[in-house]
Amino acid sequence: MTHLISARDLRASYSGKVALDGVSFDIEEGASFALLGPNGAGKTTLINILCTLHRPDSGSVSVAGHDALRYPRRARRNIGVVFQTSSLDDRLTARENLEFHGLVHGLPGRRRETRIRQVLELVGLEEWEDDVVRTFSGGMRRRLEIARALMHEPKILFLDEPTVGLDAQTRQQIWQYLDRLRREWSLTVLTTTHYIEEVEDADVVCIIDHGKIIAQGSPERLKGEYGRRWLQVDTIDAATLEDVQARFPEAQVIGVRSIVVPAESADPEMFRKGTFEGKIMEVRHREPTLESVFLSLTGRELRDRADPGKVANGRGERR
Amino acid sequence: MSEFAVLLRGVYGVWLREIMRATRDRGQLIGGVSRPLIWLLILGVGLNPYFRGEVYGQVNYVIPYTYLQFLFPAVIVLNIMYTSIQFAVSVIWDREFGFLREVLVSPMPRSMILLGKVLGGATVATLHGCLVLLLARFADVTMGVDQIAMAIGLMFMLSFGLTSFGILLAARVRSFEGFGVFSNTLILPLYFTSSSVFPLDPSLSRTQAVTSYPEWLVFLVRANPITYAVDALRGVLINFHQFPPTAGLAVIAGMCVLFFVAALWDFNRS
Numbered sequence: 001m002t003h004l005i006s007a008r009d010l011r012a013s014y015s016g017k018v019a020l021d022g023v024s025f026d027i028e029e030g031a032s033f034a035l036l037g038p039n040g041a042g043k044t045t046l047i048n049i050l051c052t053l054h055r056p057d058s059g060s061v062s063v064a065g066h067d068a069l070r071y072p073r074r075a076r077r078n079i080g081v082v083f084q085t086s087s088l089d090d091r092l093t094a095r096e097n098l099e100f101h102g103l104v105h106g107l108p109g110r111r112r113e114t115r116i117r118q119v120l121e122l123v124g125l126e127e128w129e130d131d132v133v134r135t136f137s138g139g140m141r142r143r144l145e146i147a148r149a150l151m152h153e154p155k156i157l158f159l160d161e162p163t164v165g166l167d168a169q170t171r172q173q174i175w176q177y178l179d180r181l182r183r184e185w186s187l188t189v190l191t192t193t194h195y196i197e198e199v200e201d202a203d204v205v206c207i208i209d210h211g212k213i214i215a216q217g218s219p220e221r222l223k224g225e226y227g228r229r230w231l232q233v234d235t236i237d238a239a240t241l242e243d244v245q246a247r248f249p250e251a252q253v254i255g256v257r258s259i260v261v262p263a264e265s266a267d268p269e270m271f272r273k274g275t276f277e278g279k280i281m282e283v284r285h286r287e288p289t290l291e292s293v294f295l296s297l298t299g300r301e302l303r304d305r306a307d308p309g310k311v312a313n314g315r316g317e318r319r
Numbered sequence: 320m321s322e323f324a325v326l327l328r329g330v331y332g333v334w335l336r337e338i339m340r341a342t343r344d345r346g347q348l349i350g351g352v353s354r355p356l357i358w359l360l361i362l363g364v365g366l367n368p369y370f371r372g373e374v375y376g377q378v379n380y381v382i383p384y385t386y387l388q389f390l391f392p393a394v395i396v397l398n399i400m401y402t403s404i405q406f407a408v409s410v411i412w413d414r415e416f417g418f419l420r421e422v423l424v425s426p427m428p429r430s431m432i433l434l435g436k437v438l439g440g441a442t443v444a445t446l447h448g449c450l451v452l453l454l455a456r457f458a459d460v461t462m463g464v465d466q467i468a469m470a471i472g473l474m475f476m477l478s479f480g481l482t483s484f485g486i487l488l489a490a491r492v493r494s495f496e497g498f499g500v501f502s503n504t505l506i507l508p509l510y511f512t513s514s515s516v517f518p519l520d521p522s523l524s525r526t527q528a529v530t531s532y533p534e535w536l537v538f539l540v541r542a543n544p545i546t547y548a549v550d551a552l553r554g555v556l557i558n559f560h561q562f563p564p565t566a567g568l569a570v571i572a573g574m575c576v577l578f579f580v581a582a583l584w585d586f587n588r589s
Contacts, residue, residue: 053424073427087421104332
């Protein structure tokens with residue numbers, strides 16, 4: 001059994017709307033697997049199916065060797081889940097939340113105690129163990145949720161958008177914890193994200209859009225295979241942008257005055273002379289990045305990037 | 320480690336969380352204390368002198384109890400009703416704020432999750448019923464240990480049934496606001512038509528009862544399951560029955576089974 005998770009031909013729909021359209025993949029033990037896709041691509045539905053909260057219309061899932069659709073309870077023993085939105089009881093203290101998790105997972109008293117110590121230490125929340133969760137910041141809550149998901153020593157950790165709504169510093173901290181976990185506990189980690197720069201370190205990236213997997217492989221492989229080299233052209237006005245677009249049918253508009261053109265069909269010199277002379281602010285090469293992979297595959301940019309300004313006013317700061 | 324111990328631990332965990340939340344919910348506790356005080360000390364004491372079975376000087380009923388004694392078991396039931404039905408708010412809360420998912424991805428079977436939850440809610444409701452028992456002295460109700468034990472047993476069963484009913488309601492309500500309406504259009508009507516504040520005299524035949532009370536009211540009182548719960552509790556606490564002693568127990572046990580099974584069916588389906 002080398003595959004810790006195998007999903008075959010998963011299909012799911014909500015009130016007639018297709019959420020997953022034949023998704024298959026395998027995750028190897030110890031791997032870090034990243035599901036990348038825009039909002040509404042079907043990532044959360046997929047996670048919900050994998051952690052047995054939602055039944056697919058058809059297809060099969062095996063988790064740690066157990067048929068997750070037939071024996072959901074056996075599958076659940078092997079998974080830890082961090083949901084996109086908090087699932088902590090914010091009227092209880094950090095310790096009480098962990099204690100509860102230990103109890104419903106059937107851990108005996110002494111084991112609960114040692115695990116609570118270990119996971120609190122791992123995420124650096126020992127000092128706050130007796131504080132009510134309501135007083136926690138968004139980052140602290142997320143750390144506590146990660147700690148809780150690890151209480152029962154699962155083989156696989158699912159994290160649905162673990163860094164959404166957090167500031168840049170906290171996001172980085174969360175990824176550090178996850179990295180440490182993988183190294184020290186040889187945990188298999190499945191994360192979903194729509195922040196492209198967060199999947200660069202993953203072993204396998206799986207790009208999902210409109211309920212379908214459109215590519216999967218290591219970041220390097222994806223870049224080599226799908227990453228076209230593009231020229232990014234920044235124009236001085238919108239009219240020029242339209243001119244560029246008219247001239248290059250394959251061009252993609254990525255901003256108000258930014259457009260990318262396939263590098264093989266254009267030469268930077270073209271924009272410095274002739275019709276476009278003086279109307280272009282800047283022309284530069286874009287090395288294949290996952291961003292460009294996504295662009296090539298879907299014909300659009302993954303807009304929601306993890307720039308700090310945008311997410312700083314996120315959720316989870318309620319006090 | 321046996322499977323049974325694991326399940327028991329899980330049920331205990333769910334139960335414990337409900338107890339901890341209840342002890343931290345000041346509002347609920349204040350309600351649990353102030354409600355019986357208002358009902359017994361104000362309504363009970365106020366109406367006590369008028370409750371002698373006399374209508375225009377002619378003694379129609381012979382009721383060997385004061386109004387306070389008569390009202391006392393009903394106030395216990397009222398406190399249990401409020402706490403049990405309000406428990407549904409905690410269920411809606413878990414669902415809306417995502418905590419439910421944390422339990423659903425655990426290896427606990429759903430029936431055990433529900434059992435833990437209902438037991439937790441029932442324990443809290445029984446404790447709120449016991450708060451009323453503390454006022455027994457003021458209501459002039461004297462109880463032996465065996466009476467107290469039997470009363471608490473009945474109270475717990477009633478709490479279990481009503482908490483299951485509350486969960487059943489919660490599954491049909493999408494918002495907290497909707498629930499407020501539910502509780503007021505449900506708890507008070509059920510309470511008032513449970514023969515809680517006035518007796519249907521046991522010595523009267525049904526035709527005679529109808530001459531004292533309008534027929535629709537007699538019908539409502541007899542159709543209301545809470546009537547039999549109040550009656551059973553009265554039987555234990557002040558030795559006054561309007562219906563056969565076993566009727567109350569049977570109705571309460573029936574409510575427990577029916578509502579729990581229905582709630583479980585709901586929960587497994589969602």
